[in-house]
Amino acid sequence: MTTILASLRIHYELTSDARDHLGADALSVWSRALEAECEVSFPGVEVTVATRWGDSDASRFSATGLTLDGRCIAADKSHLRRGVEAYDGASVGDVPVATLRAIADGLALAECAAWDRACDAA
Secondary structure (H helix, E strand, O other): OOOOEEEEEEEEEEOOOHHHHHOOOHHHHHHHHHHHHHHHHOOOOEEEEEEEEOOOOOOEEEEEEEEOOOOEEEEEEOOOOOOOEEEEOOOOOOOOHHHHHHHHHHHHHHHHHHHHHHHHHO
C-alpha cells in the first residue's frame, strides 16, 4: 500500500476471550502484532497501539493520525458496526474521501492479519 500516513495512534479494546487464545500476555502480544501489521499496511508510519480489556462481546478501537501532508484523521470500529470507518479529524471535507477509504481499508487489513500474527506469537 502507498504511504499515506505519517503517524497513527490506536486505542484498542480486546475481548476477554482473546486471553484464551493469546495467553496471559495477550494485551502486549496483541499490541505488538497490530503495530507490526499497521506498519505493513502503512509503510513508514509511526504507530503506537495501546490495548486494554474491553467490556463488550466484540473488540473495538479508535484511532487518530496525521496524513503525510499534516491533515488530522480519525478512525474507529465499534461493536455495533461491522467495518472500520475513517473520517476527517479536524474540518469536514479537508481529507479526500479516497484517502479516508484507503486508511479504513488498511486498518481493516491490519486488524485481520494481526490476529494471525498474534496467534503465531502466543
